[in-house]
Amino acid sequence: MTTGGQAQIGNVDLVKQLNSAAVYRLIDQAGPISRIQIAELSHLAPASVTKITRQLLERGLIKEVDQQASTGGRRAISIITETRLFQAIGVRLGRHDATLTLFDLSARALAEEHFPLPERTQETLQDALLKTLTTFINNNQRKIRELIAISVILPGLVEPDTGVVRYMPHLPVNEWPLVSVLEKKFNITCFVGHDIRSLALAEHYFGATRDCDDTILVRVHRGTGAGIISNGQIFIGRNGNVGEIGHIQVDPLGERCHCGNFGCLETIAANAAIENRVRQRLEQGYPSRLSLDDCDIASICKAANKGDTLATEVIEHVGRQLGKAIAIAINLFNPQKVVIAGELVEAEKILMPTIQACINTQALNAFRTKLPVVRSQLNDRSAIGAFALVKRAMLNGALLQRLLEN
DSSP states (O other): OOHHHHHHHHHHHHHHHHHHHHHHHHHHHHHHHHHHHHHHHHHHHHHHHHHHHHHHHTTSSEEEEEEEESSSOOEEEEEEEOOSSEEEEEEOOOOOEEEEEHHHHHHHHEEEEEEEEOOOSSHHHHHHHHHHHHHHHHTGGGGOSEEEEEEEESSSSEEETOOOOOOEESSSSSOOOOHHHHHHHOOEEEEEEHHHHHHHHHHHSSSSSTTSSSSEEEEESSSSSEEETTEEEEEOOSSSSOOGGGBBBOOOOOOOOOOOOOOBGGSSHHHHHHHHHHHHHHHEEEESSOOOBSHHHHHHHHHHTOOHHHHHHHHHHOOOOOOHHHHHHHHOOOOEEEEEEEEGGGGHHHHHHHHHHHHHHOOOHHHHHTOEEEEOOSSSTHHHHHHHHHHHHHHSSSHHHHHHHO
């Protein structure tokens, strides 16, 4: 009897969350919009819409802006989301540093600071992160009206349901319960996610794939990773990890990868691998405007854009290997759009056509037809991916319901 009653209460709470989320989502995505339009589009009863919008108004999450033109009766009042009253902190936790950004609910950055975090153990990193967040909050207290969430993205393996970090590539972690640590310290809703998959979600909400529900984002940086969006949601595997495109073997006779295999994409299409390839060619006497003292990824892209033969050849080589792996991903997932992120896209006039040529010869015709391959519209070194997790929790009702109940 008790179990049945608890289930019923749980179902009621879930229905309440889903209905509130449906209304908020429509206002966020289609506003200015009237209550009657919300009822028609959401298929909720007008009385339910009126009740939910009253709750959202009282909480300050939406506001009435103007009246629509009359269609013969009383003029309908339009509603939009209120984004200025609430703030969230996004944290991009890198291998040696952290970027902290204060966002309002429109994804506008109100403040941003960068902090070195060279710690090499879980305990020291945790302490440094908590201190860094405290400093950032204190520095920006005047810009915070109501802080509703803290979200952290990082490289590694994250358990999405529990917020436990199971693996990071640059330091040993042991079931790091980062969400619970943050929530205990700051008494606020917190999220933790994978950096590249969260960037793909941010691209879906705010960037190049806003018009698509099924996309693949490939980021070239220290390694090569992918974020897959399926039906508007982050696609994850059974343990929260998927999209390791960097470990597709593209050259069986290639260099040994840190994963133990040979010729992984990451041994070719990663910033350090690209720089090393250019450096080796320079040492062999290849002519180039580049020098051994000036062959970082930014300089290589600039040189390629100016027609430097060596830089162009290296980027074309990388583009071909990327194209092979992306063609495999296209055949597997049939996306609506492919996005390339990372510093390498600064040479997009050389890189993109090379990738596209591989896709044209290796992906299924039905999948590659009218398939755009574009550069990211977002800064992949920013914390926008962290804020995307907050946005998702507002749109699916998880964070929204907490705000309504608080």
